[in-house]
Amino acid sequence: MKPAVLTGEHFFTGDVACAEGALAAGCRFFAGYPITPATEIAEHMASRLPGVGGTYIQMEDEIASMAAILGASCAGAKSMTATSGPGFSLMMENLGLGICTETPCVVVNVQRAGPSTGLPTLAAQGDMMQARWGSHGHYEVIALAPSSPQEIFYQTITAFNLSETYRVPVLVMTDEVVGHLSERVIIPEAGKIRTVNRVLAKGRKDRFKPFRPGPDGVPPMAIAGEGYGIHVTGLTHDEKGYPVMAPEAQVAMMERLVGKIRNNLDDIILTEAYRMEDADVAIVSYGVSARSSLAAVDEARDAGIKAGLLRLITVWPFPEARIRELAGRVKAFVTVELNLGQIHLEVERCAGGKAPAFLVGHAGGTVIPPERIIETLKDI
Numbered sequence: 382m383k384p385a386v387l388t389g390e391h392f393f394t395g396d397v398a399c400a401e402g403a404l405a406a407g408c409r410f411f412a413g414y415p416i417t418p419a420t421e422i423a424e425h426m427a428s429r430l431p432g433v434g435g436t437y438i439q440m441e442d443e444i445a446s447m448a449a450i451l452g453a454s455c456a457g458a459k460s461m462t463a464t465s466g467p468g469f470s471l472m473m474e475n476l477g478l479g480i481c482t483e484t485p486c487v488v489v490n491v492q493r494a495g496p497s498t499g500l501p502t503l504a505a506q507g508d509m510m511q512a513r514w515g516s517h518g519h520y521e522v523i524a525l526a527p528s529s530p531q532e533i534f535y536q537t538i539t540a541f542n543l544s545e546t547y548r549v550p551v552l553v554m555t556d557e558v559v560g561h562l563s564e565r566v567i568i569p570e571a572g573k574i575r576t577v578n579r580v581l582a583k584g585r586k587d588r589f590k591p592f593r594p595g596p597d598g599v600p601p602m603a604i605a606g607e608g609y610g611i612h613v614t615g616l617t618h619d620e621k622g623y624p625v626m627a628p629e630a631q632v633a634m635m636e637r638l639v640g641k642i643r644n645n646l647d648d649i650i651l652t653e654a655y656r657m658e659d660a661d662v663a664i665v666s667y668g669v670s671a672r673s674s675l676a677a678v679d680e681a682r683d684a685g686i687k688a689g690l691l692r693l694i695t696v697w698p699f700p701e702a703r704i705r706e707l708a709g710r711v712k713a714f715v716t717v718e719l720n721l722g723q724i725h726l727e728v729e730r731c732a733g734g735k736a737p738a739f740l741v742g743h744a745g746g747t748v749i750p751p752e753r754i755i756e757t758l759k760d761i
Contacts (some may be wrong), residue, residue: 383432386571393566395559396421396463398530399489400429401566402537403461405574408487409435412449414442414468417501418557419491420730422463443468448477450486455613457604459541463489465557466499470515476550477516478615480638483592483600485544485579487537489553491560492719494745504557505745506668506719512552513697519635521642523553523649524697526667530564536694542577543649547641548599554696556719558669558748582609590620592634598641625722642698651694652703656682660689662761663707665728666717667693670749674717678753686758688715696724704731713761714738717754719745 386405393401400422403411408467411426413419427437436453440446443464450460464472469490479486494500508515512524523543526535529698533555544551582589589609592600603609607741612622619630642649655679657663671692681688691707693700704727707714712734716725725740732738741749741757 382434383429384571386568386574388568388570390750391566391568392563393530394421394561394563395527395530395533395555396491396561397425397465398566399537399553399560400425400557401568402534403487403541404429404433405534405568405571406459406538406541407576407578408461408541409433409460410450410453410458411435411438411462412438412446412453412460413464414440414446415461416443416465416468418493418560419463419465419489421560422489424492431526443471444475446714447472447479447598451475451479451484454484454486455605459485459545461487461489463491465493465501465525466495466498466508469511473511473515477518477520479550480516480520480522481615482613483548483602483638484550485548486539486550487544487553488550489537489555492554492556500746502557503746504669504719504748506554506556506670507723507745509554509696509718509720509723512554519639521639523547523549523642523695523696524554524683525651526554526693526696528559528668528692529673530559530562531566533559534566534568538576539572542575545577545579546599548579548602549642552697554668554734555668570590588608590758591622592618593620593636594641598637599646646698649695650698652700653692653694655690655692656687657691659687659689661711662689662713662715662758663711664690664715664717664754665693665704665724666690667696667724670717670719673749673751674754677751677758680751680755681758684755688758693724697726699731703733704728705733708732708735711736715741715754715757715761717741717749719743719749
């Protein structure tokens with residue numbers, strides 16, 4: 382058997398780095414359906430999983446893929462799927478099921494331009510609002526947006542750790558450019574990689590309540606087939622998992638599902654600041670667009686414009702407090718993203734009118750060049 386962690390220096394695409402990050406995090410089950418530009422993740426997992434004692438299944442569609450990883454997680458496995466736009470849409474109902482049943486898993490969306498079939502081989506970041514609100518009802522979700530193959534390796538591990546900690550599906554919102562970009566990826570020794578495992582049920586199996594929260598608001602998880610009497614449903618349920626068709630039950634369930642994320646924002650939200658100490662203008666960006674933004678900051682500084690970059694690593698939950706803090710000291714925001722203003726709307730909302738926000742974006746298909754960002758900076 383091959384080692385689960387390929388320690389050393391490699392030249393990987395983002396998709397392959399994502400798969401290797403999943404394996405390093407302990408993922409041992411992958412279910413998916415081929416779709417450009419995410420297929421390479423499935424292909425690599427199909428090649429690697431049997432050699433580390435894991436299981437790969439190609440499902441008939443993305444609906445079944447999402448259902449399969451939820452089932453595998455209930456049986457105790459760390460599980461993942463990967464897809465792109467149309468497949469992500471098909472996964473939305475079962476994403477909601479995973480949130481309601483508190484089933485940890487990881488979903489990777491290598492975004493491409495849409496809507497519908499769109500541009501299958503070209504990049505976009507148009508699924509960011511779908512990541513937040515794509516399933517029905519009100520809920521909280523965690524979504525990460527890596528900007529390089531090296532980062533997608535680490536952020537896939539982070540996604541699994543967050544998923545296991547909070548018992549929630551976690552999204553990795555990458556894009557075609559990062560997915561197909563080949564760069565150096567350094568993988569440390571297995572002992573230096575921090576991994577987290579879910580808190581397991583203990584005590585009398587006949588008295589176990591599968592949705593009774595622990596001190597942190599997250600219930601210990603029973604493994605299906607180990608003798609615990611558990612009932613798992615997407616219906617509004619009580620601590621026993623039994624359906625309760627009453628408004629007070631809905632309120633209690635939702636307060637806990639939402640609370641376990643909102644009460645831990647400082648441990649979940651990750652951002653990176655570049656030259657923000659004295660910045661007059663804050664560029665807000667993520668994923669591949671943050672790479673252009675980074676270059677634009679340096680060019681702007683050379684031109685005498687005090688720009689800085691706030692890179693969103695965690696996009697959801699949105700770093701509202703950070704944007705509000707910056708709104709009190711910068712004269713403007715510039716949001717850079719490969720869509721027509723999805724995260725830009727969040728920046729505007731959180732700025733609250735204290736600082737104007739400008740958008741540099743387009744509908745996808747090509748990376749935004751630094752020159753377009755510089756043009757906007759000069760006009761502020």
